[in-house]
Every structure is written in structure tokens, then in C-alpha cells.
Amino acid sequence: MTALAHDRETLLAQGAPALLRQMIRVRRFEEKCVELYSATKIRGFLHLCIGEEAVAVGVISSLGPGDAVVSTYREHGHALARGVPMNAVMAEMFGKATGCSRGRGGSMHLFDADLRFYGGNAIVGGGMPPSVGMALADRMNDRDDVTACIFGEGAMAEGEFHESANLAALWHLPVLFVCENNRYAMGTALAREHAETDLTVRAASYGMVAWAVDGMDVLAVREAAERAIALVRGGGGPCFLELRTYRFRAHSMYDPDRYRDKAEIERWRQSDPIPRLTGELLAQGVVSDDEVATWEGEIAQEIEAAIASAEAAPLEPVSDLTRFVTSERQTP
Amino acid sequence: MPETSFSEAVDRALALAMTRDPRVVVLGEDVRLQRRGAFVRFGASRVLDAPISESALLGTALGAAMAGLRPVVEIYFVDFIGVALDQLLNHAAKLEAFTGGRWQAPLVVRAACGGGYGDAGQHQQSLWGLLAGVPGLSVVVPSTPADAAGLLLAAIDGPGPVVFLEHKLLSQQWLDYLGGASREGVQFDVPAAGARGEVGEPPVPVPLGVAALRRQGGDLALVSLGVGVHRCLEAAELLEDEGVWAAVLDLRSVAPLDVQAIVELGRRTGRVLVVDEDYTRGGLSGEVAAVLAEHGVRSAYARVTTEETIPYARALEDAVLPNVERIMAAAHALLVNAPGKRG
Ligand SMILES: Cc1ncc(C[n+]2csc(CCOP(=O)(O)OP(=O)(O)O)c2C)c(N)n1
Numbered sequence: 090m091t092a093l094a095h096d097r098e099t100l101l102a103q104g105a106p107a108l109l110r111q112m113i114r115v116r117r118f119e120e121k122c123v124e125l126y127s128a129t130k131i132r133g134f135l136h137l138c139i140g141e142e143a144v145a146v147g148v149i150s151s152l153g154p155g156d157a158v159v160s161t162y163r164e165h166g167h168a169l170a171r172g173v174p175m176n177a178v179m180a181e182m183f184g185k186a187t188g189c190s191r192g193r194g195g196s197m198h199l200f201d202a203d204l205r206f207y208g209g210n211a212i213v214g215g216g217m218p219p220s221v222g223m224a225l226a227d228r229m230n231d232r233d234d235v236t237a238c239i240f241g242e243g244a245m246a247e248g249e250f251h252e253s254a255n256l257a258a259l260w261h262l263p264v265l266f267v268c269e270n271n272r273y274a275m276g277t278a279l280a281r282e283h284a285e286t287d288l289t290v291r292a293a294s295y296g297m298v299a300w301a302v303d304g305m306d307v308l309a310v311r312e313a314a315e316r317a318i319a320l321v322r323g324g325g326g327p328c329f330l331e332l333r334t335y336r337f338r339a340h341s342m343y344d345p346d347r348y349r350d351k352a353e354i355e356r357w358r359q360s361d362p363i364p365r366l367t368g369e370l371l372a373q374g375v376v377s378d379d380e381v382a383t384w385e386g387e388i389a390q391e392i393e394a395a396i397a398s399a400e401a402a403p404l405e406p407v408s409d410l411t412r413f414v415t416s417e418r419q420t421p
Numbered sequence: 422m423p424e425t426s427f428s429e430a431v432d433r434a435l436a437l438a439m440t441r442d443p444r445v446v447v448l449g450e451d452v453r454l455q456r457r458g459a460f461v462r463f464g465a466s467r468v469l470d471a472p473i474s475e476s477a478l479l480g481t482a483l484g485a486a487m488a489g490l491r492p493v494v495e496i497y498f499v500d501f502i503g504v505a506l507d508q509l510l511n512h513a514a515k516l517e518a519f520t521g522g523r524w525q526a527p528l529v530v531r532a533a534c535g536g537g538y539g540d541a542g543q544h545q546q547s548l549w550g551l552l553a554g555v556p557g558l559s560v561v562v563p564s565t566p567a568d569a570a571g572l573l574l575a576a577i578d579g580p581g582p583v584v585f586l587e588h589k590l591l592s593q594q595w596l597d598y599l600g601g602a603s604r605e606g607v608q609f610d611v612p613a614a615g616a617r618g619e620v621g622e623p624p625v626p627v628p629l630g631v632a633a634l635r636r637q638g639g640d641l642a643l644v645s646l647g648v649g650v651h652r653c654l655e656a657a658e659l660l661e662d663e664g665v666w667a668a669v670l671d672l673r674s675v676a677p678l679d680v681q682a683i684v685e686l687g688r689r690t691g692r693v694l695v696v697d698e699d700y701t702r703g704g705l706s707g708e709v710a711a712v713l714a715e716h717g718v719r720s721a722y723a724r725v726t727t728e729e730t731i732p733y734a735r736a737l738e739d740a741v742l743p744n745v746e747r748i749m750a751a752a753h754a755l756l757v758n759a760p761g762k763r764g
Contacts, residue, residue, distance in 0.1 A: 132539025132735060134599075184539075184734025195541050195733030211543040212501065213473050246472035247504060274473055276451045282472040343598050348454060405732075407740040414729045 100308045101369070106376050108150060108307045109366045110384045112142040115166040116363060117388050118175065121396070122165070122182065122196075126342050131182045134211075135196050136163040140305075140337035143362035144269050145170045147310025148237060148332070151318055155234040157205035157223045159216040162197035163269075164208050167239060173201045173208075179395035185402035192405050193413075205234075213274075214247030216240065217266075221253050224262040224327075235321045239267040242331075243274025245291065246282055254295040257327040264327040265317055266292065269304065271336045276348040292329035304332030305360040337361075422619035428594040430566035430620045431587065432458050434573040435493065437623055439463050442491060445577055448478055449495025449531075455594075456495075475505035479530065483513045483582075486528040491577055499532040499548050499586055513582040514557030527581035529573070534562070535588040535648060535698055536742055538599050538609050541733040547647075550697075550704025552584050553676035559583040559629050560675040564591070564650040566618040568673055571627030579629065588647040588698075591615050610744060612651030630677030634686070638668030641752060642686040642720075644709055645696035646672040649743055653696050656748040665756065675705055680712050687718040692755050694723050696743050701726040721759030723751045 100108075119137045126135050138145060145166030149158065152171075160167045168178050173189055181188030182196055190200050190209075198209035207223070210216040220238035227234045244250055245268065257264040268288055272279050279286050292299035298320060302313040310332055317328040335357040339346040370376045425433070436459060439445045446467045453460040453470045460468040471478050475496055482494035496502050502509065509530065516526045536545025553560040561576060561583060563569040569587065576583035589595040590611045599609075635650060636657050643653035650671045657667040670686050672679060687693050693713060695706040706724040713720055725743045732738055 133733060134540055134544070181733075184737070190733075192734035192737065193541065193730070193732040195539060197543070198541055198733070211541070212503065214504070215543075243473045246474045248474070248476050249504065274450075276454045277470065277472070281470060341598075404734060404736050407737060410729050410732070410737060410740060 097308050097312060100311060101373060101375060104311070105308060105366065105370055108146050108311065109370060109376070111146045111150065111170055112307060112363050113384060114388050115142045115145060115169050118169060118392060119165055121392050125182065131196060132184070133195050133197070134162070134341045136341050137338050138163050138166040138336065140357065140361065141269060141271055141334045142166055143307035143310050144304045144332040144334050147307045148267050148314045151311055151314035152235065152237060155232060157207060157234065157236040159207045159220045159223070159236060159238045160209060161216065161240055162209055162211045164199055165196070168199040168206060168208055171204055171206050173199060173204060173206055175391055175395045176398050180399040180402050183399040183402070184404065185399055186405040187398070187402040214240065214244040214249035217249045217253035220264050221257045221262060224257065224264045225260065228262060233322050235263045235265055235318055237265045237267055239269060241274060242268055242270040242279060242288060243277065243282055245288060254292060254297065258296040261326040263321045265321050266327060266329040268329065268331045269334055270331050271334050273336070273340070273349065275340045275344065278348070288331045289329065297327045297329055298325065299329035301331040301333060304334030305362045305365065307362055307366055422621055424617055425566050425620050426593045426617050427566045427569050427591040427615065430570040430624065431573055433620065434570035434624050435459055436462065438574060438577045439467065444489060444491045445493065446485070446490055447493045447495065448482055450497055452495055475501055476508055479505040480508040480512065482528045483508055483526050486526040486581060487516065487524060491527050493529045493531055493577060496530055496532040498544055499534040500543050500546050502532065502548065509558065509582070510555055514555045518557060525580045527579065529576045529581065530584045532584070532586055533589050533592065533595060534586040535590060536731050536738065537590050539733055539735060539738065542730040545731045547699035547727070549586060549675045550699045553705065558676060560586065561629055561673060562586045562647040562675060563673060564615055564647050564671050567620045567624070568627050570620050570624035572629065572673065574624060574626040575628055578626065583629065590648050612648060612655065614654065615648065615651045627673070630674045630679055632673055632679035632682040633671045634668065635671050636667070636669040638666040639690060640665045641667040641692045641694060641755065642670060642690040643667055643694050643696060643748070644670045644672065644683065646675065647698060649696040649698055652743060652745050652748060655745050656752065659749060660752060667752070678708065678712070683709055683712050684716045684718055687713045687720040690720065692721045692759055694725065694748070694751055694755055696748055697724060697726045698743055699727060701728050721755055723755045725751045
């Protein structure tokens with residue numbers, strides 16, 4: 090069982106710099122994706138988590154190596170935080186054979202079986218039932234692993250949420266339900282989507298521990314995630330965390346974003362998790378400007394290298410297209 | 422007749438139906454934004470913005486239809502129908518049969534379909550074969566603005582339930598959403614005809630189950646629907662340069678299927694090439710072959726379909742989805758393998 094070591098003070102002194110660096114890494118990666126999308130290197134829909142990095146980094150850094158992550162189409166941050174190599178993620182965006190899904194999946198379908206990252210799912214709520222199943226298998230195999238199932242608040246309107254929450258609670262399974270409440274499901278604000286807007290009340294009604302956390306504060310997220318994971322891993326059944334956050338950008342790249350006030354976006358930008366933690370760490374003398382600048386340099390290099398490697402990588406040959414569909418399954 | 426875009430044509434037909442019949446209501450995610458015109462005109466009581474609850478939504482539309490409304494329920498992308506399939510498959514489609522024709526479900530399920538822009542396997546499916554296989558469901562797939570308006574009107578006025586599928590590549594609204602308008606260098610393989618076209622004022626209803634012969638020809642029949650029709654027309658032009666006279670049949674409706682049109686054209690040409698963006702197996706393309714066989718039509722047959730889970734990378738996607746190149750290759754093979762009858 091992971092030690093429940095980290096209150097805010099210890100985190101500030103020890104783990105916080107790594108969390109900050111990881112958030113910056115995710116942010117810079119996605120900012121680069123914006124450029125690459127405009128330059129038509131990336132196709133299809135592109136959903137960014139800019140503004141929501143504290144959730145990805147805070148929750149996923151709390152997981153142990155054997156734990157599983159089930160995510161959505163807004164999953165670049167989850168994948169990077171989980172340790173899917175940036176080269177493999179970038180190559181996937183470029184549709185190359187070296188991509189983590191061989192160029193078959195693109196932005197919405199990042200996977201890494203070795204890391205148990207059952208990542209990109211482009212069907213809202215679609216990842217929830219398999220999360221319950223992964224947890225079931227882990228328990229039946231006497232593994233004390235936890236499955237973190239990440240989804241948006243909009244997905245809680247789907248039947249799959251309610252069926253999965255009930256089943257996980259009924260069977261007392263080790264699932265951590267992670268609700269990234271960024272207040273909008275495409276153009277639909279929370280209160281237009283849900284009759285009961287306190288999401289923890291609804292999760293709790295299934296008989297699981299549920300609470301809400303400031304999702305713009307990575308230390309608060311980390312603290313809560315550690316507590317929740319310890320509870321789940323310890324056999325307490327599923328747990329539900331609502332991380333209150335905000336996406337700074339449109340739902341996907343060219344969503345006209347006409348459903349919210351610019352002033353509201355500006356207000357939320359004031360609690361941008363990255364400057365917020367940077368300021369705190371600088372003020373406390375935990376990191377220095379130089380260190381942050383060094384990270385920025387390293388990250389920029391990592392991104393450039395990932396792009397160069399993706400550019401140079403081959404496409405999957407068309408002759409391989411029938412592989413991994415039905416044909417290979419018939420001849421095991 | 423005035424020229425309009427595919428999406429405008431659908432909007433106009435919907436507005437006309439809503440004006441004529443107060444029972445027509447629209448339900449769906451973000452419809453107050455996506456169907457701005459209808460929302461402004463008819464208000465929130467008839468254009469109902471709904472949560473991401475497709476199953477409840479479709480079932481609600483069914484119940485409302487049973488109790489006297491004429492709902493148009495939007496499922497956004499047809500791929501998302503997965504979560505709502507029970508209401509369509511086991512309820513809406515069964516009602517009329519279960520009640521011996523005494524109770525109908527006049528509802529339209531509206532969804533975008535199709536691929537060719539890099540959204541991979543959970544956003545670019547067609548699925549009309551899967552849906553059309555269920556007795557009791559009608560499935561229509563327009564290829565022109567006039568048909569989009571006309572089929573929608575007929576679907577709304579009919580006894581239902583009808584699945585109305587709009588190919589994303591024909592809809593400017595979707596192409597804009599994908600950045601087509603503002604990303605320089607973005608190229609989707611969009612057929613120019615189809616995305617715009619003449620639409621009657623008011624739009625004329627198009628009956629379900631009646632195919633349209635888009636091009637005459639005696640050597641080969643290209644049978645398709647949706648975007649595929651335009652790819653076939655392009656291929657037919659190229660074939661003409663080679664001295665091959667290809668007919669193009671736009672099925673427009675997968676269920677009911679215009680069996681007579683297929684049989685007649687098969688007999689006349691002796692060679693049938695089905696261009697179907699849906700999956701190969703258990704679907705429309707095989708159904709066309711079965712129809713020909715059942716009617717004793719001894720025509721050569723081939724198909725260009727989507728064989729695999731649709732991949733993200735452009736080159737792979739191009740290889741998987743039907744395109745002019747693949748149609749030409751299949752046509753050539755068919756002409757070589759069945760050289761008998763010519764013109
Ligand atoms: C079953 C299904 N219905 C609808 C959609 C279209 N869709 C994609 S994202 C989205 C909004 C989801 O909102 P939320 O769950 O809050 O997550 P967020 O996008 O805000 O991260 C919708 C409706 C879909 N992908 N799948």
C-alpha cells in the first residue's frame with residue numbers, strides 16, 4: 090500500500106517541483122499541437138486539456154506502476170503523465186507507424202498496453218464499464234492494483250456511468266472514478282446538463298466515498314488522489330473524486346466557443362495551475378527562476394526531438410491494413 | 422431553383438416541417454447552438470437542448486412520438502448510436518409490428534456519418550447496413566441538397582421510425598468545424614457536386630425507397646449512396662474517356678431498398694459495382710448481390726467498401742475508404758473478368 094505521506098507541506102518541499110515540471114511539459118506539448126494542427130500535420134478532432142493539467146498530473150502521479158488508467162479523447166496529458174513516451178504520442182498525432190497506436194488511432198486513441206494505459210476513448214462514457222472489468226480482473230487475480238477511470242462531468246449523464254458506478258460499488262471493486270469537471274460538455278454548461286449539479290452527491294448515492302477538490306491546484310489534487318487511492322487499494326471499494334477545473338480553449342480546435350463569456354475564461358485563467366504553483370514554489374524558495382528556465386529548455390528540446398522523430402518515421406504500409414482487425418484474430 | 426448548401430437545405434426542410442406542423446420538435450446535444458436558426462425561430466420549447474444521454478433521448482423521442490409528437494432526435498455522429506441502440510432496435514422498430522399496426526412511432530433519428538477527415542474508427546463509421554438490417558427501421562442517406570431536404574420532409578411526415586444520415590463531407594457546417602475553412606492547406610476529398618445544389622422553394626418531399634438514376638450507361642452499373650454517388654459520377658466520367666459507358670444509381674435509401682431499380686439496371690448492364698462506404702460484411706453491398714441473385718439477374722458483381730476499422734493516418738484512411746481510384750480499379754477488374762457484354 091502506498092504510504093499516505095503527502096500533506097501539502099511535505100509535498101511542497103518534496104514532490105512539487107516534479108509536478109510543476111510535468112504540468113509545464115504537458116502544456117508545452119499541447120501548445121505545440123495547436124501549431125501542428127494549424128499546419129495540418131495533425132488531422133481530425135483535437136481536444137486539448139490546456140488549463141486542466143493539474144488533474145492529469147496530480148492524479149496520475151499518485152498511481153503505482155501496476156495501476157491501470159482508462160481515459161477519454163482529451164487524453165494527451167494523461168498519456169504523457171503516465172509515461173507514454175512523448176515520441177510515441179507525437180508520432181501517433183502524425184499518423185506514423187512508430188506512434189503508440191501505429192498511426193491507426195490519432196489524437197483520440199492513445200494506448201499503451203505495457204503501461205496499462207487504456208487511453209483514448211472517443212465515445213463519451215465508453216471507458217467506464219471496461220474500468221470496472223479491469224478492476225474485477227485485478228481483484229480476482231489477487232493484485233492490489235487500482236483502475237483510475239477518467240471522464241468529464243458530461244459523461245455522468247450517460248447510463249454507462251450509473252451502471253458502472255453501481256456495479257463497482259456493489260462488487261466493491263478497486264476503481265477510482267476521476268471526474269474532470271471542466272464545467273462544459275461541448276457547448277453545454279453543467280447546469281444545463283445535470284438536474285443535480287453536485288456531482289459528488291450522485292456518486293455517493295451509489296454507496297461510494299465521494300468528494301470534490303480544487304482541480305486547479307495540483308497539490309490539492311495530489312493529496313486527494315493519494316487518499317482516495319489508498320482507500321481503494323486498501324479494499325474500501327470504489328471512490329469518486331470530482332476535480333473542479335476549466336478548459337481554457339474550445340472543446341476541440343474549431344469549436345466556435347460561443348457558449349461562455351470571455352470574462353469567465355479570463356477569471357479562470359487567474360487560477361491557471363502552472364503560474365499558481367510556480368509562484369508558490371518561487372516564493373518559498375523551493376525552485377528558482379533558473380531551474381524553471383532549464384526545464385523549459387529541456388522540454389522544448391524533448392518536443393522538437395519528438396517532432397523530428399515523428400517527421401522522419403515511416404507510415405504503416407497499406408499492405409498491413411488488414412492486420413490487427415479480424416484477420417489476425419482468426420489465426421492465433 | 423435557388424442553389425443552397427447541403428446543411429442549409431436540411432435546415433430549410435426542418436424549418437418548413439416545424440412551421441407546418443407544431444408537433445415537430447427537435448431534441449439533441451447542443452441543438453440550441455448546432456440548430457441556431459430553428460432555436461431562434463421556434464424557441465426552447467421545440468428545440469430541446471439535452472444532456473449526453475442518447476439512450477434516454479432516443480427513448481424519450483419514441484415515447485413522445487407514441488403520444489402524439491413528431492420528434493427529430495439528433496445523435497450527433499451515428500457512431501454514438503451504440504449507447505442508444507436498444508431504444509431503436511428493440512422498441513422503436515418493433516412498435517408497429519407489436520401493435521398490429523395500431524401504434525406508430527413517427528420519429529426521425531438524425532445523425533452525421535462517414536469519414537475522410539482523420540477522425541479514426543469511433544467517429545467515421547457509416548453503419549447504415551447495421552441499422553437497415555432491422556425490420557421496422559427505415560434508413561436514408563441523401564447525396565444532394567435537394568434529396569437531403571426532400572428525404573427529411575418525407576421522413577418527418579411519414580410513419581417512422583427513420584434514421585436520416587448526413588455525410589460529414591457534404592456538410593459545410595462539419596467541414597468548418599474541422600477547420601476546413603480556416604486551416605490553409607487542409608484538403609478533404611470532398612466532391613464539389615453534392616455539397617451545393619438546387620433545392621426547390623419550398624423543398625419537394627422525396628419518397629423513401631426510390632432510387633435515382635444519376636447517369637445513364639449500358640456497360641456497367643455503379644450503385645452507391647451518399648458521398649459515394651459523387652465519387653461514382655467522377656469515375657464514370659473517367660470511364661467514358663476509356664470508352665466505357667457507366668450508369669450511376671443513387672440508392673438514396675438503404676431501407677426500404679429500391680429492389681426494382683437495382684434489378685433493372687443489373688439486367689441492362691450485366692455488370693454491377695457497388696460503392697458502399699459502410700463495412701463489407703453483412704451489409705448493403707452484400708444485400709445488393711443477394712437481390713440480384715434472388716431475381717435471377719446473371720450480372721457480374723464487385724464491391725468497393727470499407728473493409729477495416731477506419732484508421733487515422735491519411736494514407737491508411739485513403740486506402741480503406743472508397744475513393745475514385747479504388748472504384749476505377751474495381752471497374753477495370755470487372756470489365757476484364759466479365760468482358761462479354763459491352764455497350
Ligand atoms: C456517446 C457519445 N455522445 C456524444 C459524443 C460527442 N461528444 C464528444 S465530447 C462531448 C462532451 C463531453 O463532455 P465531458 O464529458 O464533460 O468531457 P469534456 O469534453 O468536457 O472533457 C460530446 C457530447 C460522443 N463522443 N460520444
